[in-house]
Amino acid sequence: MRDVPAPESLGVEMIGVPVGATLDLDLRMESVSEGVLVSGTVTGPVEGECGRCLRTINDTVSVTVQELYAYPHSITDETTDEDEIGRVQGDLIDLEPAVRDAVVLALPTNPLCRDECPGLCPECGAHLDEVPADHSHQQVDARWAALAKLKTEE
Ligand SMILES: [Zn+2]
Ligand SMILES: [Zn+2]
Incomplete structure (x- = not known):
């Protein structure tokens, strides 16, 4: 060796x-x-x-x-x-x-x-191991919220 x-x-x-x-x-x-x-x-x-x-x-x-x-x-x-x-x-x-x-x-x-x-939260960069399982972010921009709604209705 x-x-x-x-x-x-x-x-x-x-x-x-x-x-x-x-x-x-x-x-x-x-x-x-x-x-x-x-x-x-x-x-x-x-x-x-x-x-x-x-x-x-x-x-x-x-x-x-x-x-x-x-x-x-x-x-x-x-x-x-x-x-x-x-x-x-x-x-x-x-x-x-x-x-x-x-x-x-x-x-x-x-x-x-x-x-x-699980990687990082795409919104805030927090490690998904270190935040509660229901970690999420409110959509603040109404236009994006509307788009999100359209998507789920498809
Ligand atoms: Zn990792
Ligand atoms: Zn986050």
Whole structure:
């Protein structure tokens, strides 16, 4: 198990791993004929914002990674693009793109603080968890009230 600080922008718009947070890499490296096969799990904390109520979300993401890194001058090296299959560079392997892809794929595109989050009142912005169940607002503008009436009569 190895700990590394999270790189920048490891996430999507609403949720991601904070920069510098600790990522646990539990990875195995195997030499195969064409290169090095890296497999294992990456775990790290995620922070985000609920898409409905904007509350902070603190969670953990855990993803499995399996990625081949080709040796220079191997057949794989000569028949694939560097974007498709990573390369062993000297003694080094750049794991960041693979980790980034796996983590970003695992994150929800519309994160919620909990599945049934009721969100915010569209009128006043109060969290619907924190107000009585019958929370409502009087329609003050008569024209809108008339429209609302038409709608219910349809
Ligand atoms: Zn929420
Ligand atoms: Zn309200």
